[in-house]
Amino acid sequence: MDKLLYIAMSGAKQNMQALSVNANNLANAKTTAFKADLANARAMQAFGEGMPTRVFSMIERAGQNFDSGALLSTGRDLDLAIQGQGWLTVQTKDGSEAYTRNGQLKLNDNGALETSRGDLVIGDSGPIFLPLPISKLNISADGTIMVQPEGAPSTVQDEVGRIKFVNPDNRLLEKGSDGLFRRKDGNNEPADVTIKVASGSLESSNVNPISEMTDMIALQRQFEMQLKMMKTAEEIDESAASLLRSL
Template sequence: MDKLVYTAMTGARHILDQQATTSNNLANATTTGFRAQIDAFRAVPVVSEGLPTRTFVVADTVGADFRAGPIETTGRSLDVAIKGEGWLAVQSTDGSEAYTRNGSLKINENGMLQTSSGQMLQGENGPIAVPPNMDISISADGTVSGIDNGQTQPGPANVLGRIKLVNPPTSGLVRGDDGLFRQNSGEPAAADPNVRVAEGCLEGSNVNPVDAMVNMIALARSFDTQMSLLKNAENNAAKATQILALN
């Protein structure tokens, strides 16, 4: 009975954690470049002076599903999607380098190239500035070029910079509270010339809404099972107390 209480209690608590993760994934089913979060749990015996009859559930390594999402054509020149593996390098709010697959870009009021979330896009030589009255195009290797749209005759394209594209090992990436990924070593990743992008496209979320909904239903039933086990343990304890009282 003692083991039953520990197992059911900690199992129910972590099922709630899994429900929160699944709900977050489902809420981001339409978020550009989103990577689904994966939770892992394991049973651990309680170490004490008594017999090792009690176990409880603890959270294991929290990871992410790094499978690519669907590519959608938008036709917008500031939309880019990573082809295959790779990441866009951005500057997070704390100044550190972070990585995202969200290629929906914009030009801020200061003429700097940013993501739609407001992170400064990193170039191989620093942030990329875009002069006013420029038509922007982004090539497959991340080179950003601009043509002055104020001229009657189109002139040659001016290279404004090259987006820093990286491809660090996914085993060394961790997701931050801001949804961006970073290397667990804290060091910035080196630019990878093999990473390619597609202009006028965006990568969708890799969350499958149907799978997420089914998972939520399964977790709700598992939580009910854990609650039933706790109720059974309470009933067993009450019956045992009655028997001891008769003796």
């Protein structure tokens, strides 16, 4: 009986975790370049005296669906979408390097190129700064940034830097609580100059709301089944106790 209760309790806990992952995915169905999380769990044998016969559901770190989202045209000069594999490199607030596919960029008051969440965009030689004021900006397919200084003829196009793109093995990456990706070993990834981008476009989230809702319904049913198993275990225990008292 206790084996049944052990499995049901750990299974219900895993179902709750998976429901949390599904809810987060649904909340980010419209977030630019969001990568859906995947709930992971595995069967784990319990250790300790009298425990080897018990197996429980062990929650693992959530994985990610690295499939690309659809490209949406915005016509905005500071928007870019990576075509195919690859990542945009940014510098976080603590100075470390991280990766994202969210190409919704902006300029701060100092002329630094930033992501929508305020992380500095890294180029070949560090964060990219533009000589303000400028009249026009263009990001080419290889990430080279060309600007027309304010007051300069339209034929004048100055190159101010090239965005650093990387293409690591996705198995080497992990997602942080800030939504950015980093190498698991803490190392920085070398630049990949073969990566191409589409200027004036953004990558949409790869979350499939219908699939997530279907999974959520299935998880809720599994959770209810686990609760019924716990109730059944309780009833068996009460029946056994009643039988012993009658002897």
